Amino acid sequence: MESSVxxxxxxxxxxxxxxxxxxxxxxxxxxxxxFLVFFFTDIIRKGYxxxxxxxxxxxxxxxxxxxxxxxxxxxxxxxxxxxxxxARMIPSDLERDPSLMGKSVVKWVTASDExxxxxxxxxxxxxxxxxxxxxxxxxxxxxxxxFNTQFFAGGDSKLAEVAGIFSAVVGxxxxxxxxxxxxxxxxxxxxxYLQEFAPDNFLTRLIEVNISNLAAIPSIIFGLLGLSIFxxxxxxxxxxxxxxxxxxxxxxxxxxxxxxxASLGAVxxxxxxxxxxxxxxxxxMVLHHLLPLSMPGITTGTIIGVAxxxxxTAPLLIVGMMAYIPDVPSGITExxxxxxxxxxxxxxxxxxxxxxxxxxxxxxLLVVMLLxxxxxxxxxxxxxxxx
Amino acid sequence: xxxxxxxVAESMSFYYGDFQALKNISLAFPENRVTALIGxxxxxxxxxxxxxxxxxxLIPKTRMSGRIMLGEMNIHDPxxxxxxxxxxxxxxxxxxxxxxxxxxxxxxxxxxxxxxVRSRQxxxxxxxxxxxxxxxxxxxxxxxxxxxxxxxxxQQQRLCIARAxxxxxxxxxxDEPASALDPLATQKIEDLVLELKKKFTIIxxxxxxxxxxxxxxxTAFFYLGDLVEFGRTEQIFTKPHEKQTEDYITGRFG
Numbered sequence: 143m144e145s146s147v148x149x150x151x152x153x154x155x156x157x158x159x160x161x162x163x164x165x166x167x168x169x170x171x172x173x174x175x176x177f178l179v180f181f182f183t184d185i186i187r188k189g190y191x192x193x194x195x196x197x198x199x200x201x202x203x204x205x206x207x208x209x210x211x212x213x214x215x216x217x218x219x220x221x222x223x224x225x226x227x228x229a230r231m232i233p234s235d236l237e238r239d240p241s242l243m244g245k246s247v248v249k250w251v252t253a254s255d256e257x258x259x260x261x262x263x264x265x266x267x268x269x270x271x272x273x274x275x276x277x278x279x280x281x282x283x284x285x286x287x288x289f290n291t292q293f294f295a296g297g298d299s300k301l302a303e304v305a306g307i308f309s310a311v312v313g314x315x316x317x318x319x320x321x322x323x324x325x326x327x328x329x330x331x332x333x334x335y336l337q338e339f340a341p342d343n344f345l346t347r348l349i350e351v352n353i354s355n356l357a358a359i360p361s362i363i364f365g366l367l368g369l370s371i372f373x374x375x376x377x378x379x380x381x382x383x384x385x386x387x388x389x390x391x392x393x394x395x396x397x398x399x400x401x402x403x404a405s406l407g408a409v410x411x412x413x414x415x416x417x418x419x420x421x422x423x424x425x426x427m428v429l430h431h432l433l434p435l436s437m438p439g440i441t442t443g444t445i446i447g448v449a450x451x452x453x454x455t456a457p458l459l460i461v462g463m464m465a466y467i468p469d470v471p472s473g474i475t476e477x478x479x480x481x482x483x484x485x486x487x488x489x490x491x492x493x494x495x496x497x498x499x500x501x502x503x504x505x506x507l508l509v510v511m512l513l514x515x516x517x518x519x520x521x522x523x524x525x526x527x528x529x
Numbered sequence: 530x531x532x533x534x535x536x537v538a539e540s541m542s543f544y545y546g547d548f549q550a551l552k553n554i555s556l557a558f559p560e561n562r563v564t565a566l567i568g569x570x571x572x573x574x575x576x577x578x579x580x581x582x583x584x585x586x587l588i589p590k591t592r593m594s595g596r597i598m599l600g601e602m603n604i605h606d607p608x609x610x611x612x613x614x615x616x617x618x619x620x621x622x623x624x625x626x627x628x629x630x631x632x633x634x635x636x637x638x639x640x641x642x643x644x645x646v647r648s649r650q651x652x653x654x655x656x657x658x659x660x661x662x663x664x665x666x667x668x669x670x671x672x673x674x675x676x677x678x679x680x681x682x683x684q685q686q687r688l689c690i691a692r693a694x695x696x697x698x699x700x701x702x703x704d705e706p707a708s709a710l711d712p713l714a715t716q717k718i719e720d721l722v723l724e725l726k727k728k729f730t731i732i733x734x735x736x737x738x739x740x741x742x743x744x745x746x747x748t749a750f751f752y753l754g755d756l757v758e759f760g761r762t763e764q765i766f767t768k769p770h771e772k773q774t775e776d777y778i779t780g781r782f783g
Contacts, residue, residue, distance in 0.1 A: 342589070412626035416689070418584065420639035420696060421616035430638070435629065 185508075189501030195290040195303060196258040197250040198223055198279060204242040208232050216251075219275060220284075225252040227304045250286070255302035255495035261285060265494055293502065297468040298484060302495030305488070307506055309470040313383055313463070313478035314452060314510070320387025320474060321394055321451050326444055328391075329398030336399070337406045338428055357396035364393040365460030373461060381462035381477040389457045394447040401443020405436035438525040445518035449511055455482045481507045535560040535730040536581065536700055541595030543576055543585070550576045552754045553595070558700070558747075563722055563731045565741035565762065568751035569777065574734050577751070578702050581732065582618040583611050599699070616643055619693030619729075623705040625685035627677035627692070632669050635677040635688055636660065639696040655695055662728075663691035664721050683714025690721065694729065701725065703733040707740065719744045738778055742766045750774045 200220045208215035212232040216224050228251045236242055253261070260266040260276055268276065279285040296306030340346045368389030372378040378385045409432055417427040458464055464483040471478035479487070485503040488496045534557040543551040551573045558564050566574040579585045580593060583604060597604045604614050616639075627635050636656045637646070646652045656673070660666040665687045669680070677688050686706055693701060703722070707715040715737075722731060722744045735741050741748055741762065748765040750757045750773070758765060758774045769775045 410626075412622065412624060413628065415584065415587075415622060416626040416628065416692075418587065419582065419615060419620035419622070420692060421612045421614075421643060423612050426642060430642075431628065 185501050185504050187501075188498055189503075189505045191262045191264065192293060192498040192502035193290050194262070194287040195292065196253040196261040197286050197288055198253045198257070199248065199250050199284040199286075200224065201246055201248050202232070202251075203246040204232070204236055204244065206243075209236060220279065222272075223253050223257045223276065223279075225254045225301060225303050227299065227301050228252055250288070252292070252303055253285070255493055258303050259495055261287065264498070267494075293499075297470055298466060298479070298487065299468055300466075302491070302493045302499060305496070305499055307481070307484060307503055309467060310479050310481045310484035310503075311506070311510075312470050313386075313467070314480040316383035316471060316474055316478060317386045317390060317458075317463075317480055318448060318452055320383060321390040322444070322448060324388060324391035325394040325398055325447070329395050329444075330402050330440060332395075333399045333402035333406065334428060334433075337403045338432065339424070353396050353399050357400055360456070361393055361454055362456040362460065364389055365457030367392060368457060369460050379475045379477075381465060381467070381479075382475045383463075383471060383478040384474045385461045386458050386463045386478070386480065387474070389461050390451040390454060393454065393457060394444075394451050397447035397450070398440075398444055401446070402436065402440045405439020405443070406432055408439065409435045438522045441521045441525070442518050445514055445521075449514045449518075452480075452511065452514065453482055453507065455480075455486055458483055481510070532559040532562065534558060535600065536732075537598045538577075538580075539596040539598070541577075541580065541593065541597060543573070543580060543593045544591060545588070546590045550754055551580075554756045556749055556756060556759060558730055558732055560730050561726055561728075562746040563726050563733060563744055564747040564749060565745035566732065566734045566749050566751060567736075567738070567741050567777070568757075570736075571753075572751040573754045574749075574751045575704055578704055578732060578734050581700070581702055582615050582620055584620070586611065616696050617698050618700045618702060619696065619698035620702040621686070621689050621693055621704065621706045624709055625682060625689050627680070627685050627688050629676060629678050631674045632660075632677050632680070632688060633673040635692050636695045639692065643696055645696060659691040659695040660688075662694055662725065663687045664717060664724075665691055681714075683710045683717060686710060686714070686718060687721065690718075690725075694725070699730060701729045701731045703731065705734050705736060708736060715740070738766075738780075750777065752777070 198220050200217045202215050204215060209232075212229040213221045213224070215232045216229070256266050256268050257276060260268050260273060261280070266273075276285065292304050293306045295308050296304060297309030299305040336346060336350065368385060372385050372388045373380055378388065413431055413435065414427060417431045422430065455464065458480060462477075463479055464486060465477070465479060466487060467477050467479040469477075481503065485500055485507065488500040488503060536558040538554055538556045541551060541554045542549060554577060556577075566578060568574050576585065581597060581604075585591050585593070593605070599614070599617065602609060628638065630638070633656055636659050637652045640646045640655050641652065646655055657666060657670075660669065665684060668684060669675070669688075677685065680688060686709075690701075690703075690706070707718045710718065719740060722733065725731060726746075733741075733745065745762045747760065748762045749759040750765065750769075750771075752773055758769060758771045760770075765774060766778055769778065775781075
């Protein structure tokens with residue numbers, strides 16, 4: 143009788159503990175999700191506007207005056223609102239095609255960033271009169287918002303209204319491809335050798351400890367290493383995707399080695415013994431059994447390493463990829479920039495219009511990251527082995 | 530009765546570092562017979578079994594003295610490739626360890642890497658033949674592409690036996706092959722052993738006295754690294770010469 147009362151009390155206590163534990167767990171998740179939601183709403187709220195761009199309809203008259211002062215080609219009431227990126231093309235258009243002289247066309251042309259900001263309801267430096275003129279244009283139907291193809295198709299520009307992310311995307315793709323190309327074969331081979339072939343002695347243990355240390359080293363150190371080895375010693379062009387890719391490959395190597403070794407170590411010894419017992423050589427055992435079995439782990443580790451490399455900026459700062467590079471690189475030795483570097487460049491620009499570009503750039507980077515991680519999960523599911 | 534010896538160990542000792550696990554063992558395994566190795570845990574019977582196909586080579590800091598002959602061949606002869614040796618001596622482990630590949634691939638793998646089969650037809654034939662011999666064919670013939678690891682424990686163990694005999698070895702080593710299985714699956718493995726001895730020389734380590742007495746022709750009793758007694762199974766189980774053997778098989782060991 144006595145003991146059943148004690149048992150009941152103990153049971154109540156245990157259940158209360160379990161409920162409390164559940165509560166803590168759920169609160170932690172709720173907190174994490176709310177931070178994420180806050181971050182996403184903030185970014186999307188700022189960034190979605192960058193996917194639209196303001197255009198003004200104007201008659202363009204090709205004349206001798208326009209050769210000298212390109213703005214004169216536009217109608218008087220829009221002259222100061224048209225983007226300089228459009229105006230500066232007038233003289234070269236005329237040079238290329240002199241028959242245009244004296245003709246006129248009506249076109250939708252990109253507006254300047256201040257007009258763009260005003261039209262989207264953001265903070266602008268336009269004064270009262272200018273704002274009234276824009277309102278008039280809108281009433282006449284000569285002002286519209288259209289999809290910003292330039293943002294996805296163009297490179298960086300000092301003119302916010304035409305600054306695009308394409309050259310950074312191409313640069314990122316080059317850099318990531320090179321990173322994978324260099325780090326995966328070297329990393330997987332190193333891990334295979336260390337895990338399966340190397341004798342267990344002081345030297346190999348020293349190497350192991352150092353690889354673990356390398357994985358924890360601040361990434362900027364790898365930038366300095368890349369600068370001194372690849373650029374100064376091997377003469378790889380500065381700011382090039384090759385320099386960046388090699389540097390990030392150095393940074394990704396320890397991650398790949400560690401994850402490959404972990405997944406090799408997770409293959410049970412019974413498989414090794416089973417393979418040896420049917421008369422495989424060591425190499426056959428590794429190639430036919432261990433490697434396929436640890437493939438999901440290797441892929442996951444690689445993609446995690448590469449996703450980290452994709453978002454990395456510090457080492458690229460040192461090898462000169464964090465710069466104003468408007469042109470799309472046409473090869474791996476040409477000056478290139480990458481997505482996070484582009485985002486950083488925009489975030490430190492003075493014009494208001496770059497705020498939305500920054501947020502939109504972050505959105506693009508997040509989407510690329512999400513795709514990479516989704517691929518990692520998909521690959522792991524696909525090749526997962528159940529013992 | 531005149532029986533040829535397939536495998537012979539001569540004054541064999543084995544050391545893990547400084548620990549001597551086997552002390553001067555001399556033992557002959559008659560061809561096409563089943564020899565059971567019995568003894569309490571840690572007596573060295575599994576170590577001895579693993580010496581026979583040099584699986585102990587994989588354990589660092591071990592050494593061996595003495596000689597093991599397979600037919601006319603010294604298995605430690607430097608001219609002998611350990612891969613060739615293991616091809617001649619199949620092994621089945623305590624825990625079933627099929628490769629996480631299809632049933633078909635589990636069997637076809639060894640014949641393929643050893644060049645025993647050259648065409649798809651030959652491979653199909655050897656897969657069917659091995660599964661037949663292992664008594665598994667009827668259960669799996671319609672799902673050869675299923676994962677070997679998805680079979681039940683007893684089926685997995687028979688798959689491992691089929692995998693071992695697919696490379697057409699001379700000797701089959703079995704390290705407590707039924708200890709992880711239920712009585713019915715154990716029964717099947719024992720029946721299989723009796724069937725397989727027509728083709729192979731079988732050496733089986735077991736903890737199960739009934740199993741040794743039912744399935745084997747010869748029995749060797751190991752104790753603390755010594756070979757205490759070796760003889761025909763019915764003699765060992767009915768009239769053991771040594772007191773230790775008698776105590777062990779009657780369960781009076783202390």
